[in-house]
Amino acid sequence: MGDKTTHPGAAGRTAAADRPGGIRNVVLVGHSGSGKTTLVEALALATGAVTRAGRVEDGGAVSDYDEIEHRQQRSVQLSAVPVEWAGIKINLLDTPGYADFVGELRAGLRAADAALFVVSAAEGAEGVTGATRTLWEECAAVGMPRAIVVTHLEAARADFDTMTETCRAAFGGDSPDSVLPLYLPLHGPEGPDGHRPVTGLVGLLSQRLLDYSSGERTETAPGPEEQRRIDDARNRLIEGIIAESEDETLMDRYLAGEDIDVKTLIEDLERAVARGSFHPVLAAAPAPDGSRQGLGTVELLELVTGGFPTPPERTPPPVTALDGTPRPALACDPAGPLVAEVVKTSSDPYVGRISLVRVFSGTLRPDETVHVSGHGLADRGHEDHEADERIGALSSPFGKHQRQIPQAVAGDVVCVAKLSRAETGDTLSSPADPLRMEPWSMPDPLLPVAIAAHSKADEDKLSQGLARLVAEDPTMRLEHNQHTHQVVLWCLGEAHRDVALERLRTRYGVQVDVVPHKVSLRETFGGKASGRGRHVKQSGGHGQFAICEIEVEPLPEGSGIEFVDKVVGGAVPRQFIPSVEKGVRAQAAKGVVAGHPLVDVRVTLLDGKAHSVDSSDAAFQTAGALALREAAAEARIHLLEPVAELRVLVADEYVGPVMSDLSGRRGRVVGTEQSPGGRTLVRAEVPELEIGRYAVDLRSLSHGTGRFSRSYARHEPMPPQLADRIREQAENGA
Structure with a gap:
């Protein structure tokens, strides 16, 4: 890390990819606009994987290559970019930063063994959002090693020191000295606008100046001015490294005045980083036009190859047999049982379905048969499935292009073709010993989007298009609502919705219209x-x-429709009493005032008349329906609306606004309780009519820090004025 001799290698298949110890899987995390994709492109350029910034030899992009990403100018999906440095294959997993695509980010976390948190120096304290803090905590909970990369140092208002202190406060917790910079930026002469561009770095451990102004890194010794700047930051860094050292004598030796050699410090630093107990801060900036090395790229590659753990150093997720019986813990061993997981699914119009797969155990080879196991997402429109499938070619992902490879060993990330049944989250294993991997946590989609086919031709293709769409995205839930007869896509937000609809149109040739989402209202009698x-x-x-x-x-609520026969003297012949009941229930299903199902009433048949010739089953069904409608015309009919129980987890500073907002939605707050990390759980009951956009509104209200879950509580009468408005709309055919 600033003291090693390393050499870039061109991207491609090497011996590093055939041994788990020669692989690093790194996910880039950060909010939209922080510079993750630019950083991936800079690393690809520095390693020789591309010939110019962000482009492979034939002009294709290595990341953000989807047409939707081009149009929206942001990442909307997980992408993998393999590069090589110092004989190590590095799979860079670029994730979307926008909150609507957190499912893609979670998939990236699953496939990775370490994370780079990318923050923008140009944004100051706002560069570390509440959502980024939440993701940091998630990584900490599973012990994932993390480092921080400060980008956009070329911006006029960029301040590395301020950004570092922001990160220490946000990510350091009780140990702020576990978040410290390894390098400080060097500034060039002041320009006409008063801005001093960053031209290099100074290594705090090596005490060397690393000049990037020419586009190639050169090293020099610091002068007296730079040395004074180095000393305080260097001492602080050394103390932070020693505090995390496994050598308990090191601190005593340091305090006694012993000069700890740099080699020992680097080794302890790398061990602390791999353990996830120390989180170095680095700097990065794009390479000048025509140059190969961007500022900080070499230092970052040294950290990844030297400090981040190898796949065998991380414990794979638990696995079970298909019947749920726990199986022994896996080891990242190419000779072990085959267990891999689909972390992303996409469709190519020419190749078909392509699965991005992380191999956790064993070795995956082309043209072999694997068992595909998918379970636990039936509530989102993904049917449980088990199937044996023969896979097609294996390839190394690189933008739109796949470079074929002969095999993928445990620890690697690879693209698999022709898995027609596999969906995101599915487990691949040997048919002789099929296994199922414990699924990763996926966010609940809470924004309902009702859709209808635009034309008859679209209607014919809609079902297949939706099935393929949800197969790619497990964060999306497909619902065919039997009460409202609507097709509803449950999404994570408006951007998620827009991407889903555009994919339906451009990828699957299905044009749909968004229609108002209906909630399942009901009707009941207010009296006899x-x-x-x-x-x-x-x-x-x-x-x-x-x-x-x-x-x-x-x-009482939940009683449904009860039918009672109290006819005496055969006024209604016995064979026609079921006909009356059938007519009553059919009318109840249609509703009696606004077209919503009638519930929770007892209908008693008291009397009637029949004709020996003209009475029939159909006639008494019609009479039963007419009788129920006439009773409804004379009664007070309540419209019942569904009420949801909300559990809102929000930072303490937003509790007041959240509770006020819930009250404005006709909600009732039923309790609050403190949660770890300065957050509060607010429990409330809110009519579903009022929370159709709550997934979007809460994000705005809480600056991206709030989360909520919802569950059906009950139906209850809605306010009379609102019920009257809905009746009028029904009468007018709205």
């Missing part, structure tokens, strides 16, 4: 009422004759 159904028609030959009299009374 009577009704008489008379269906008498004479039109020559056999006529129709049926008369029945009923009484309707409300029942």
Whole structure:
């Protein structure tokens, strides 16, 4: 790290990819605009994997290559870019920074063994968002090693020192000295605008100046002015490294005045980074035009290859047999049982379905048969499935292009073709010993988007297009609502929705219209009422004759429709009583005032009349329906709306605004409780009519820090003025 001799290597298949110890899997995390994709491109350029910034030899981009990403100018999906440095293969996993695509980010975390948190120096304290802090905590919970990369140092208002202190406060927790810079930026002469550009770095351990102004790194010794700047930061860094050292004598030796040699410090630093107990801060900036090395790229590559753990140093997720029986813990061994996981699924119009796979155990080879196991997402429109499939070619992902490879060993990330049944999150294993890997945590989609086919031709293709869409994205839930008869896509936010609809249109050729989302309203009687159904028609030959009299009374919630026969003297023949009940239930399903199902009433058949010739099953069904409608015309009918139980987890400073907002949505706060990390859990009951956009509104209200879950609580009467408005809309055909 500033003291090693390393040499870049061109991207491609080497011996490093055939041994788990020669692989590093690194995910880049940060909010949208922090510079993750630019950093990936700079690293690809520095290693010789591309010939010019962000482009492979034939002009294709290595990241953000999807047409949607080009149009929206932001990442919307996980992408993998393999590069090589010092004989080590590094799989760089570039993730979207926008909150709507957190599912892609979680997939990247699953495939990685370490994380680079990318923050923008140009944004100051705002460069570390609440969502970024939450992700840092998630990585800490699973012990994932992390480092921080400060970008956009070329910006006029960029301040590395301020950004470093912001990161120490945000990520250091009780140990702020576990977050310290390894390098400080060097500034060139002041320009006409007063801005001093960053031209190099100074290594705090090596005490060497690293000049990048020419586009190639050169080393020189510091002068007296630079040395004074180095000393305080260097001493602080050394103390931070020693505090995390496993050598308990090191601190005593340091305090006694012993000069700890740099080699020992670097070794202790690398061990602390790999353990996840020390988080170095580095700097990065793009290479000048025509240059190969961007500022800080060499130092970052040295950290990744020397300090980040190898796949065998990380414990794979637990696995079970297909019946749920726990199996022994896996080891990252190419000779072990085959266990791999699909972390991303995409469709290519020419190649078909392509699966991005992380191999955790064993070795994956082309044209072999694997067992595909997918479970646990049935509630999101993903049916549980088990299938044996023969895989196609294996390839190393590189932008739009795949470079074929002969095999993928444990620890590697690879693209697999022709897995027609595999979906994101599925486990691949040997058919002789099929296994299932414990799924990673996926966010719940809470923004409903009701859609309808634009034309008859689209309607014919809609089902298949939706199936392929949700197969790619497990954070999306597909619902066919049996009450409202709507097709609903549940998304994570508006950007997630827009990308899904555009993919339907451009990738699967299905044009859909977004229609207003309906909630499942119901109707019930507010009191007793009577009704008489008379269906008498004479039109020559056999006529129709049926008369029945009923009484309707409300029942407690959840009772459904209860039908009681109290006819005496055979006024309604026994064979027609089920006909009356059938007609009543059919009308109840259609509703009696606004077209919503009638629930929680007892319908009692009291009397009626029949004709020996003209009475029939159909006639008494019609009479039963007419009787229920007449009773409803005389009664007070309540419209019932579904009420959801919300559990909102929000930073303490936003509790007041969140509770006020819930009250404005006709909600009732039923309790609060403190949660770790300065957050509060707010429990409330809110009508579902009021929370259709809550996934979007809460994000705005809490500056991206709030999360919530929802569950159905019950139906209850809605306010009369709102019920009247809905009745009017129903009467007007709206």
